[in-house]
Amino acid sequence: MKHDLKLHQLHRESPGNYDISFLDVKTARDIAAFHKSFPMYKATPFQPLSALAHQLGAKDILVKDESHRFGLNAFKVLGGSYAIGRVVADRLGEDLTRLPFERLVSDEIRDKLGSVTFVTATDGNHGRGVAWTANQLKQHSIVFMPRGAAEERVANIAAEGAKVSVEDCNYDEAVRMADDLAQKNGYVMVQDTAWEGYEDIPRWIMQGYMTMALEMENSLKAMKKKPTHLFVQAGVGSLAAAVTGFFANAYPGEDKPIITVVEPNVVDCIYRSAVANQRVLIGGEYFTIMAGLACGEPNTVGLKVLMDYADNFISVPDELAAYGMRVLGSPLPSDPQIISGESGAAPFGVVAKILADKNLAGMKEALGINRDSVLLFISTEGDTDRQGYRDIVWDGTYPSA
Numbered sequence: 001m002k003h004d005l006k007l008h009q010l011h012r013e014s015p016g017n018y019d020i021s022f023l024d025v026k027t028a029r030d031i032a033a034f035h036k037s038f039p040m041y042k043a044t045p046f047q048p049l050s051a052l053a054h055q056l057g058a059k060d061i062l063v064k065d066e067s068h069r070f071g072l073n074a075f076k077v078l079g080g081s082y083a084i085g086r087v088v089a090d091r092l093g094e095d096l097t098r099l100p101f102e103r104l105v106s107d108e109i110r111d112k113l114g115s116v117t118f119v120t121a122t123d124g125n126h127g128r129g130v131a132w133t134a135n136q137l138k139q140h141s142i143v144f145m146p147r148g149a150a151e152e153r154v155a156n157i158a159a160e161g162a163k164v165s166v167e168d169c170n171y172d173e174a175v176r177m178a179d180d181l182a183q184k185n186g187y188v189m190v191q192d193t194a195w196e197g198y199e200d201i202p203r204w205i206m207q208g209y210m211t212m213a214l215e216m217e218n219s220l221k222a223m224k225k226k227p228t229h230l231f232v233q234a235g236v237g238s239l240a241a242a243v244t245g246f247f248a249n250a251y252p253g254e255d256k257p258i259i260t261v262v263e264p265n266v267v268d269c270i271y272r273s274a275v276a277n278q279r280v281l282i283g284g285e286y287f288t289i290m291a292g293l294a295c296g297e298p299n300t301v302g303l304k305v306l307m308d309y310a311d312n313f314i315s316v317p318d319e320l321a322a323y324g325m326r327v328l329g330s331p332l333p334s335d336p337q338i339i340s341g342e343s344g345a346a347p348f349g350v351v352a353k354i355l356a357d358k359n360l361a362g363m364k365e366a367l368g369i370n371r372d373s374v375l376l377f378i379s380t381e382g383d384t385d386r387q388g389y390r391d392i393v394w395d396g397t398y399p400s401a
């Protein structure tokens, strides 16, 4: 097999000291209470793939299926909706606990706020979440997308009433365009990544993702299972940092599961930052099918969390994301089917391949996976680009063998 697959491990003596109290379990519970006030809220399924775990030599494989989130086919709305809730609460001098969904979207709040425009840049899912939330609030949104954005993802954002433009630039440049526009016009920039001087809203976004992590933790408790490994995909690393911080807080010390961050190998800024032990930026043009992970500049806050609390960094080729989509979409007979998009399936795909392919036994050993391992994955999106999904799953583009 000629996969360009790389693993970097941080063997640290003691856990890091970056302050992750903003990602603690109590905060997660408060934020989940906000999300639970949404009429479309329902915990997403956390699916055991027991037959596959047995076949691949692990105890459990559990996959959180975010294709069911709010009817939006991805987890991202958890971050945008919470951050926008916080912005509204701050503007009105209210506490968010007094702004459950029904009141947040009421005419009373619309009138008090006046007209607000939320701006963001996105590969698809975050922008849809921001546009959706703005639409619920009867407010405005402007969304910038990088070159190559899938038509369906553009259309879904426009369907929420957003002004969408696809720019001839990469994701990070689209973020700067959005920020420029917001600054010049007094709009509210709601970006799912942080940089120096812009960290409050991204922190809220990361905190918003904890609703999903808390659901996983509640399910694990109900199933009486203790996770040994958590695999999480990264673009800018906000999601990875949110779940890493949450699980490090929920399982302190020795109990913390081994956390592995997975990125596309053409734009693996967090992997490279871990190798260099400093924040590495990747610019220019690149292409990966993992559109949601196609980001070259790590979140400044998220990277600190990951450098201090994540254990492994894996950089993967597109074929392994495609492999994950196919395996999840056509499971063993007694396992449930999961429709997982390119960015959703990448960590699962690489681990399934490592466990199935004897040539990769060294990686399996390095990751410490054995018959007692309880492996957690997050399928962060469903088929958010249905044409791309079918090209891969039906037509077999990006073959893995």
Ligand SMILES: Cc1ncc(COP(=O)(O)O)c(C=O)c1O
Pocket: 074, 076, 123, 124, 125, 126, 192, 233, 234, 235, 236, 237, 238, 239, 240, 291, 292, 293, 295, 343, 344, 380, 381
């Ligand atoms: C489906 C999906 N998974 C994972 C991610 C990665 O999230 P982050 O950019 O916070 O690393 C994204 C980001 O857009 C995404 O859309």
